[in-house]
């Protein structure tokens with residue numbers, strides 16, 4: 001077991017590989033590039049830049065994998081939330097198709113990196129099932145399957161008894177199946193990215209909270225609690241944990257809470273019956289259910305929630321999720337509960353910002369950051385290495401802020417309750 005310090009008890013903390021050796025940054029130092037946030041996005045950026053010979057520091061308020069990257073469901077889902085034509089409408093004829101390609105190729109990119117660096121993260125590529133929570137949702141899924149398949153994604157549908165067999169339950173009767181999807185151990189993946197970044201020369205610092213960024217001569221100066229860093233480039237990869245250190249960035253996302261639970265270790269018989277072919281699952285509920293197996297005889301299931309500790313009503317929601325999808329497991333079968341923050345953007349797409357020359361931010365993977373955070377890190381590194389904005393595969397956009405951002409918690413609570421009620425009605429009358 002690692003010495004990971006968090007405000008939650010995740011299964012991943014108990015089963016991850018050991019954390020990389022990192023220190024707190026002290027004194028006055030200089031790097032070509034400073035990256036804020038040691039999650040998947042920041043560490044992938046660091047890896048690509050150090051491979052090109054740049055001196056790179058990654059600073060984290062806590063430690064590598066402390067954020068969503070170490071807490072997630074670990075699903076590698078190569079698909080956007082929207083239909084392809086909606087993305088083309090939003091981003092236009094140049095960046096729209098490039099964004100679609102980013103999604104479609106994102107799972108391959110993750111598996112390629114895992115293979116290239118031999119990352120020890122329990123990666124499996126058994127496909128992803130997205131279930132219809134009610135009959136009303138089926139036409140939407142059919143349309144998604146057709147439109148994304150026309151673009152080359154290997155997606156089909158599965159229903160009835162065949163689906164019940166793949167689930168090990170009757171939780172859904174219609175689902176789309178994306179064969180290139182898969183799963184990994186998210187904390188081990190993040191720690192392994194840190195390992196290879198370190199091996200390639202990156203410096204990674206823990207307990208180093210960036211509190212201010214100012215222009216100092218021709219470079220940028222970052223202040224932490226214990227150090228001052230000067231760099232030509234500063235890259236913010238803080239996603240759902242974005243704070244006020246870069247003015248205005250926080251207002252571009254709503255940090256939604258996602259919560260999940262893992263069962264006790266199951267008997268081989270119980271375990272082999274559920275998701276027998278190792279698919280991951282999620283569904284069409286507005287207040288989504290998502291789940292998978294780990295490779296140590298446990299089943300995980302999650303949803304949206306209100307507290308990163310996954311307490312109170314969040315546990316009730318998880319219990320309901322199990323009752324709906326895997327009713328064979330009861331509340332007393334659940335051993336770990338935890339949660340974390342997802343960065344939700346206004347258009348539900350990831351965003352790249354360059355608010356001043358030499359300052360970059362890449363965030364907003366909207367719950368698909370295992371794959372898209374990995375892609376985003378590469379794209380951020382390309383910009384630092386000189387790629388022109390017009391040639392990038394994600395457009396560089398001005399901040400698109402949420403109005404009344406400081407009241408977001410009230411808004412999220414009310415919306416979640418409303419959406420949950422609509423989901424429940426649709427299930428009841430379907």
Ligand SMILES: Cc1cc2nc3c(=O)[nH]c(=O)nc-3n(C[C@H](O)[C@H](O)[C@H](O)COP(=O)(O)OP(=O)(O)OC[C@H]3O[C@@H](n4cnc5c(N)ncnc54)[C@H](O)[C@@H]3O)c2cc1C
Nearest residue numbers: 037039040041061067068069072073075210340368369370
């Ligand atoms: C419960 C849960 C389940 C999820 N399930 C899935 C899933 O199955 N599949 C999927 O694709 N995605 C999933 N996601 C989303 C995915 O985990 C994220 O999109 C992805 O991990 C984001 O990675 P990141 O590196 O951009 O940010 P993070 O991993 O969140 O890292 C941000 C880091 O920034 C640091 N930081 C913030 N401010 C500062 C500062 N001022 N100074 C220094 N450091 C700072 C934080 O300490 C943190 O470590 C899930 C998320 C959650 C919370």
